[in-house]
Amino acid sequence: MENNQNVLEVRNLKINFNTYAGTVKAIRDVSFDLRKGETLAIVGESGSGKTVTTRSIMGLNSPNAVIAGGSIMFKNQDLLKKSRKQMDAIRGNNIAEIFQDPMTSLDPTMKIGKQIAEPLIIHKGMKREKAYAQALEMMKLVGIENAEQRINNYPHQFSGGMRQRIVIAIALVNYPEILIADEPTTALDVTIQAQILDLMKELQTKTNTSIIFITHDLGVVAGMADRVAVMYAGKIVEYGTVDEIFYNPKHPYTWGLLNSMPTMDTSGTELPSIPGTPPDLLDPPKGDAFAARNKYALEIDTKQQPPFFKVSDTHYAATWLLDPRAPKMTPPEQIIERQKHYAKLTHEAIDEHKDKHVEEQEEQL
Amino acid sequence: MIDYSDENKVLQVEHLKQYFNMGKPNEVRAVDDISFDVYRGETFGLVGESGSGKTTVGRAIIHLYEPTSGKIIFDGDDVSKLKTKQQKQHFRREMQMIFQDPYASLNPRMKVKDIVAEGIDINHLAKDDADRTNQVEELLETVGLNKDHSSRYPHEFSGGQRQRIGIARALAVQPQFIIADEPISALDVSIQAQVVNLLKKLQRDRNLTYLFIAHDLSMVKYISDRIGVMHYGRMLEIASSDEIYAHPLHDYTASLLSAVPVPDPEYERARVQIPYDASQEFDGKSRQLVEITPHHWVRASEDEIPMYQKRAQEKSRLKQ
Numbered sequence: 173m174e175n176n177q178n179v180l181e182v183r184n185l186k187i188n189f190n191t192y193a194g195t196v197k198a199i200r201d202v203s204f205d206l207r208k209g210e211t212l213a214i215v216g217e218s219g220s221g222k223t224v225t226t227r228s229i230m231g232l233n234s235p236n237a238v239i240a241g242g243s244i245m246f247k248n249q250d251l252l253k254k255s256r257k258q259m260d261a262i263r264g265n266n267i268a269e270i271f272q273d274p275m276t277s278l279d280p281t282m283k284i285g286k287q288i289a290e291p292l293i294i295h296k297g298m299k300r301e302k303a304y305a306q307a308l309e310m311m312k313l314v315g316i317e318n319a320e321q322r323i324n325n326y327p328h329q330f331s332g333g334m335r336q337r338i339v340i341a342i343a344l345v346n347y348p349e350i351l352i353a354d355e356p357t358t359a360l361d362v363t364i365q366a367q368i369l370d371l372m373k374e375l376q377t378k379t380n381t382s383i384i385f386i387t388h389d390l391g392v393v394a395g396m397a398d399r400v401a402v403m404y405a406g407k408i409v410e411y412g413t414v415d416e417i418f419y420n421p422k423h424p425y426t427w428g429l430l431n432s433m434p435t436m437d438t439s440g441t442e443l444p445s446i447p448g449t450p451p452d453l454l455d456p457p458k459g460d461a462f463a464a465r466n467k468y469a470l471e472i473d474t475k476q477q478p479p480f481f482k483v484s485d486t487h488y489a490a491t492w493l494l495d496p497r498a499p500k501m502t503p504p505e506q507i508i509e510r511q512k513h514y515a516k517l518t519h520e521a522i523d524e525h526k527d528k529h530v531e532e533q534e535e536q537l
Numbered sequence: 538m539i540d541y542s543d544e545n546k547v548l549q550v551e552h553l554k555q556y557f558n559m560g561k562p563n564e565v566r567a568v569d570d571i572s573f574d575v576y577r578g579e580t581f582g583l584v585g586e587s588g589s590g591k592t593t594v595g596r597a598i599i600h601l602y603e604p605t606s607g608k609i610i611f612d613g614d615d616v617s618k619l620k621t622k623q624q625k626q627h628f629r630r631e632m633q634m635i636f637q638d639p640y641a642s643l644n645p646r647m648k649v650k651d652i653v654a655e656g657i658d659i660n661h662l663a664k665d666d667a668d669r670t671n672q673v674e675e676l677l678e679t680v681g682l683n684k685d686h687s688s689r690y691p692h693e694f695s696g697g698q699r700q701r702i703g704i705a706r707a708l709a710v711q712p713q714f715i716i717a718d719e720p721i722s723a724l725d726v727s728i729q730a731q732v733v734n735l736l737k738k739l740q741r742d743r744n745l746t747y748l749f750i751a752h753d754l755s756m757v758k759y760i761s762d763r764i765g766v767m768h769y770g771r772m773l774e775i776a777s778s779d780e781i782y783a784h785p786l787h788d789y790t791a792s793l794l795s796a797v798p799v800p801d802p803e804y805e806r807a808r809v810q811i812p813y814d815a816s817q818e819f820d821g822k823s824r825q826l827v828e829i830t831p832h833h834w835v836r837a838s839e840d841e842i843p844m845y846q847k848r849a850q851e852k853s854r855l856k857q
Contacts, residue, residue, distance in 0.1 A: 217725040332587075361586040361752065366796040366810050388726055391755075391798025395805035414802045432730035433800055434759040441737065443759065445730030449695050517803070 179349050179382050180206040180229070185242035187224055187233065194454045198224045200406040201242075206350065211376065211383040213393040213414075215429070216403035219450055222386045225403075226352045228252070229384075230269055231259035246350075265295040268343035272355040274335035278327040284311075285323035288341050295346055310341040314371060333364035340371065347379050354386045369396060390433055394418055399486070402426050405451050405461035412487030419514030422481075422489035424468045427507050444504060460492070468493060468501050539579045539762055541832070547714060547746050548575040548598065553607035555590075555597050567593040569770040570607070572826065577713075580740065580747040582761030582778065584754055584793070590770040591750050595716045598748065599632055611714070630660055633707035637719035639699035643691040649702055650687035653677065656710040676705040680735060697728035704735065708743075718750045733760055754797045758782055763832075766790045769818065772826060776833040784852040786835045786845050789813050 187199035199221045206212050214222045227233045229244055229251060244251040246266070254262070268291075271277040279287060288307035292298045298306070304323070311319040314337040327335055336356065343351055353372070357365040369392065376383060385396055393400055394414065401411040402425065410423040421427055431444040448465040451457050457464065463473035470492050472478075481494035492498055502508070539545075555568035568590045575581045583591045596602055598609055600616050609616040612631065619625045633656075636642035643652055650673045654663070663669035674684035680701040691699060700720060707715055717736065721729040733756065739745060751757045757764060757778070764781050766774045766789065774787040785791040792813035799805060818824075822838040829835050829845045830853075837845055 217727060362754065362796040362798075363586065363793060363810075363813070365798070369798075370810075389798060390726070390800035391805075394800050394802045395798050395808065418800065418802050429726060430800060432727050434755045435799055435801070438755075438759050441741075442734050443730040445734055446727035447731070449697065449728070513803075 177208045178205045179208050179246070181243075181245040182225070182229070183243045183245070185225065185228060185244065186240035187221075187228055188238045188240050189234075190236045190238060191454075195238075196453050197240075197456055198237075198406055198453060199228070200453075200456065202403075202406070202408055203242075204401055204408060204411065206382050206384060208382055209376070209380045210398040211385055211396055213385045213387065213397035213400045214403055215387060215390060215393055215400060217388065217450055219405075219453070220403040221406040222403050223354055226269070226354055226384060226386060229350075230263055230267060230352065231256070232263075261295070264291045264343075264348075265346050266348055267350040267352065268346065268348040269352040269354065270336075270339050270343050270356045273359050274332055274339050275359070277339055278335060280327050283324050283326060284330070284338050287327075288338065288345055291342065291346050307341070307345065310345045311338075313375070314338070314341045314344075315367075316341075332360055333367060336360060336364075336368055337371065340368075340375070344375060344379065344381070348381060350384065351381045352384045352386070355388070356385075357392065358387070358389070365392070372396070390418075390429060402429070405456060406453055407461065407490070409462065409491070410487075410489040412483065412489075415514065415517060416484065416487040419510045419517060420483070420487070421507060421510070422483055422487075422494055423462075423491045424466045424493070424503075425462045426489075427503055428465075430510070431504055431506050444506070460490075470498060539576055541576055545576045545578075546574045547577045547612060548748075549608070549610040550574070550594070550598065551608040551610070553594070553597060553609060554605040555593050555602055556605045559605065566770050568597065571767075571770075571772045572607075573765055573772060573775055575714075575746060575748060577746055578740075578744050579762040580749050580760055582757040582764040583748060583750045583767060584752060584757050584764060585767035586752065586793075588769075589767040591767050592718055593770075594767070595634075595718050595748060595750050599634055599716055600628070626660065630656075630710045631712050632714045632716065633710065633712040635700075635703050635707050635715060635717040635720045638723050639696050639703055640723070642703055643699055645691050648688055648690060649677070649694075652691070652702060653687075653705045653709050656706065660710055662710065672709070673705075676709055677702075679708065679739070680705045681731075695728075696724050697731060700724060700732055701735065704732075704739070708739065711743075713744070714746045714748070716748045716750070719752070720749075721756065722751065722753060729756065736760065754794065755799075766793065769815070771818070771836060773836045774834065775826065780833055784833075784849065786829060786833065786848055786852070788817070789815075 183203050185199050185202045189196040189198055202225060216222050224233065231251065231254065239252050285304055285307050288310055289303035292303040292306055308319055308323055311323065316322055316334060316337055330338065357368050360368060387393060397414045399411065399413050400417040401408045402423065404425050410421065410426050417426065421430060428446040432446060434443060446465050451461050459475050460473040460478055463469040472492050478490045478492045480488040480490050482488055493501055551572050553568055553571045557565045557567055571594060583594060585591045597604055604617060611628065616628065619628055653673050653676055654669055657663050657669060657672060663672060673687055677684055677686060682698060682701055721732050724732060737760065740747060749757065749760055761778045763775065764778045765772050768789050774781065774790050781790060782794065785794055792811045795811040824836050824838045826834040827837045827842055830849045835845050
């Protein structure tokens with residue numbers, strides 16, 4: 173499959189922050205791939221390192237960040253070894269980002285037409301007229317009405333949802349290979365959020381851009397992602413396709429996350445919650461960082477970090493529960509429900525596959 | 538079960554209007570003729586998009602604003618007609634508020650024990666210093682903090698812990714009514730569930746009444762007994778939370794619910810968002826909340842009532 177081509181390979185990334193209190197180990201050995209045209213969602217709590225990961229890809233980490241190891245390969249080049257100038261040429265051209273807050277990510281003193289045309293003028297060396305014409309096209313593409321008049325408006329003349337459309341237009345105007353969306357809809361109302369997400373999906377099919385989508389909202393992940401990586405305390409603890417993560421999760425942290433979000437059908441007196449708080453990354457725990465909050469923790473969890481265990485070709489989870497020597501654990505009830513659903517889904521898929529196979533054979537006959 | 542009889546009403550909001558910049562060109566009708574009741578022991582959820590006026594309603598109820606017109610009756614007394622100092626102090630003891638941002642709502646220069654005890658001091662609820670310390674430590678334990686935390690400052694706590702301090706402060710004066718304005722939206726998912734569980738437990742133990750203001754619809758559904766949906770400063774629909782999610786009657790409610798992302802990839806792949814045309818609210822007809830089916834109110838004009846009744850019948854038939 174040509175779609176499986178990797179556009180970005182992150183390997184063993186380690187990022188530390190030097191602070192007055194000591195060295196914060198924000199990213200502790202993170203590896204993942206991003207494939208052409210896919211959406212990879214990174215989920216996790218604040219402080220789990222999802223934003224630092226993407227900032228490292230963009231070369232936007234603050235000055236006290238230290239790269240302690242690893243590589244980020246993009247087009248056979250390591251982005252971590254690029255100079256600031258070289259990164260300037262990539263950022264906004266090959267890799268672009270949509271930020272969380274549409275109120276602060278636009279320049280309030282610059283007309284939006286200029287803000288959208290700027291990446292074209294800088295990166296493509298385009299003449300002003302041509303760049304503005306293309307900016308106008310982009311505005312129409314992201315659904316801004318009366319684009320001809322509004323191109324001369326300032327950001328404050330737009331609503332939050334419209335501003336986020338402008339931010340998307342700026343990010344996509346150069347048709348980047350990679351788009352990083354860091355909580356792009358968190359500041360928006362649900363109805364506007366739905367519109368923006370639909371727009372992103374629509375534009376992705378048109379431009380075949382790969383998206384890294386960062387969010388803590390699992391509902392949004394379910395709708396947007398092809399694959400999901402779950403982060404906790406500076407590490408990826410589980411990754412797989414969206415169906416594998418939502419219907420067949422293996423890591424207790426993923427269980428906890430899925431359960432603590434009420435769905436429309438959740439009732440009962442108590443919501444399953446994850447007790448405690450994430451660990452302090454100034455001094456990360458020796459074993460599995462989640463062990464202290466995990467009621468399924470084994471003795472080994474406090475001593476040794478679990479490696480990734482393979483669940484399927486696309487699905488891996490770092491928990492000792494998957495070790496063949498581990499005792500059998502029954503996941504929470506809601507997770508079992510999800511797994512039953514998964515079994516049904518995969519059966520359907522197999523049946524479908526069989527049907528197709530039979531049809532093909534019949535055709536050949 | 539909550540007693541929905543007239544005697545059990547603890548809060549009555551009658552035709553509340555809250556306008557800002559009255560008479561000026563930039564007049565804002567933040568709340569425009571809203572009426573609803575809250576019963577003792579229940580959680581009333583107020584949902585709506587930003588700018589719908591839900592926060593303004595909460596602030597008007599706790600009398601941070603003087604209403605433009607209309608009445609807010611709490612425990613039998615009109616909130617804006619409280620005259621004596623005692624009456625006002627009593628009202629402020631009975632009604633407390635939990636705020637959205639746990640970072641902005643605690644004074645960074647005060648120790649936790651002084652933050653929590655401020656209400657105790659003002660209302661002279663402690664006999665002596667030892668009693669005060671006792672009460673504070675008890676409150677901290679009630680909300681799941683350690684009594685050793687009492688001599689620390691807010692910056693030493695995480696967001697979830699700070700929100701617990703805010704809850705302890707609200708509980709310190711033994712209120713019966715708490716307005717919680719987006720109390721969990723600044724917290725992480727795993728911490729949100731902890732705080733919601735705490736709020737529910739406190740409600741059971743102390744028979745509290747909550748006005749829960751939020752935009753996260755799935756959390757509101759979970760915590761609320763009844764829900765009011767606001768849009769453009771108006772209340773469009775009120776019903777029990779199960780009813781409003783299962784059979785939304787107003788187009789806006791249906792549209793809002795259809796936009797909620799659900800952590801289920803299959804559901805998401807099949808999701809169709811229902812668009813909403815707000816112009817139907819501005820056709821000049823006079824509208825009021827009408828009880829379409831028992832305890833299910835929808836803002837409708839006279840000629841729309843049969844349409845909503847038919848809709849309600851169809852929806853309940855679909856269920857069977």
